[in-house]
Amino acid sequence: MFEKDDSANINQLLQKSSAPDVDDAIFNHYDLNKVTLNEQINSFSCSSTAFDLNFNFQNKNISSKKVDKRTKFGQKQEIYFENLSQHIGEKKLKPSSKKSKYNYIGPWRKDQKEKVITENIIFRTEEDFGVNNLESEFNDETQESDTDDSLTDEKYAESTFLGKERTDYQNRSWIISPNETKERLPNEQCYAPKKLIKVIRAHSLGVQAIRFIPKTGHLLLSAGLDSQIKIWSSDSKCIYIYHGHKNAVRDIQFSNKQRDCKSFYSCGYDKQILFWDAEYGKTKWKILNDKTPYCVSVHPKNEQSIIVGFSNKKAIQYDTRSNEVVQVYNEHQGAVNTVTFCEDGKKFVTTSDDKKMFVWDVGIPIVVKHIADPLMQSMPYVALHSDGQHLVCQSMDNKILVYDTHANYRCIKKRFTGLKNSGYAIQCDVSPDGQYIISGDINGKVHFWDWKTTKNFRSFNAHEGVSIGCQWHPVFPSRIASCGWDGTIKIWE
Incomplete structure (x- = not known):
């Protein structure tokens, strides 16, 4: 509790009004239209009061209001004010014989005294002030600010649809393969391509990776060094541009091997790993790591389980449903370049810059097989x-x-x-029938080998600069796609 002198000074202070109420103005027939700006200025300069239209917001009759005041020592004290019928707005305080922090200390300090009074005393309850409304408004503002932040992120990660329509006359999505598209026959034989049929100016910078959609191959996904991911139709038209990465995209992988795969993973040099909804151009899942991801590998039987190789010598397994780290595989002494599932998804193989290959059981962070040799080199793909x-x-x-x-x-x-291929992570691929091996070259060539004889029977110039990747079409027996750092994708048949 405060001292008696302090409470007496406060009561004397509360007896003065800073401005007439709107109700008083109506009752006393104040003509508000005749009150000019000069009169308001003179009134405020002489008596430190002015007509306040918002004064009616404050209640005049306050009796037995419970006030919670925090002292400078952090303790709470309760003060009861009775019959407070006037609003506190007077800036001048009367001097008294005893010293107090509420006493008059001069006209040059009245701003500070106002601050002391308004900060230390609360005269009304939460209902009188409408604190609940203020809190709701504050929550709404915070929610709006959160939505604004999310909108900015979504705007940055906003994808662009370039197709004519998202659905056809049968209400089928654009990503679904046409009815006339057939899957490859089991015993169909593949042939090496002979000529160039299409050239796609895909990215403003180099193209890092390309992937045909599984089973049908009617769509082609490309990742560029310009931080964009694009998907192309069979007639070489760009359908979607996915904006989500800030720097160059390192790797892309479709989430499953089904006919109508509608999602894919991507990782880039901005240290992000994204799980995309390819149909609508939105990110289903996102994670930001401290280190750069080099590769993404999807479990062949569970598209929600992925293993990512990082530059910090670790391979980390994620579950996109729970957004948690399932397992950390930490045995390499260099950056993990590749993660490859084998034996029907029971095991996987990792390669690193430490010139070693490790075999792991999925879910167990213990190396099953160490493969190392003095003549062994790093294997980036x-x-x-x-x-x-x-x-x-x-x-x-x-x-x-x-x-x-x-x-x-x-x-x-x-x-x-x-x-x-020295110094570059050149990608290689195998024909669907397993008869041919294809690979790019740092000189822009594409090479073909026979699997049985290991003979390099064909090679041709494909790109200007590095030919970084190539993919064999899953349906057409003699069609491949190649990409290079010249920003082009070329279709050969």
Whole structure:
């Protein structure tokens, strides 16, 4: 409780009114239209009062109001004011014989005294002030600010649809394969392409990776160094542009091997991993890491489970449904370049800059098989053969090596030579029938090898600069797509 002198000074202060009420103005027949600006200025300069139209918002009759005041020591004290019929707005305080912090201390300090009074005393309850309304308005404002932040993120990650219509006359989505599109026959034989049929100016900078949609191949997904991801139709028209990354995109992978796959994963040098809804151009899942992700690999039987290789020597398994880290595989001594599932998703293989290959059981952070050799080089890209048994590895000593998963991951005698890949993560691929191996080149070439004889029987100039990637069409037996750092995608048949 305050001292008596302090409460007496406060009561004397409360007896003065800063301005007439709107109700008083109506009762006393004040003509508000005749009150000029000069009169208001003179009134305020002489008596420190002015007509306040918002004064009616405050209640005049306050009796036995419970006030909660915090002292400078942090303790709460309760003050009861009775019959407070006037509003506190007077700036001048009467001097008294005893010293008090509420006493008059001069005309130059009245602003400070006002601040002291208004900060330390609360005269009305929450209902009188409408605190609940203020809190609701504040919550609404915070929600609006949150939505604004989310909108800015969504605007940055907003995708652009460039197609004519999202659905056809049968109300089928644009991403669904046409009825006339057929899947590949099991025993259909593939052939090496002979000529160039299409050139796509895909990205303003280089194209880092391309992926045909599984089973049908009627759409082609491309990732560029300009931070954009685009999807192309069979007639070389861009349908969607996905804006989500801030820097160059490193890797892209479709989420499953089904006919009508509608989602894919991407990772980039902005340290983001995104799970995209390809049909509507939205991100289903997003995670930001401290290190750069180099590769994304999707479990063949569970599209919600992925393993990402990072530059901090770790491979981390995520579950996009729970948004949690499932397992951390930390045995490498260099950046993890590739993650490849094998043996029907029971195991996976990782390669790193430490020139080693490790075999893991899914979900168990213990290395099952160490593969290391004094002559072994780093392998920046690994592809699973069409038979599901062999691993085709791009070695940095200008060779493509093959490891047999059914022979305890032993490196077999097959060697595919004739290309130059030193210093670049050149991608390789296998034909659907497993008869041919294709790969890019740092000189812009595309090479073809026979799987049985390991002979390089064909190579041609495809791009200006590095030919970073190539993909065999899943349906057409003699069609491939290649991409390079010249920003183009070329279709060969």
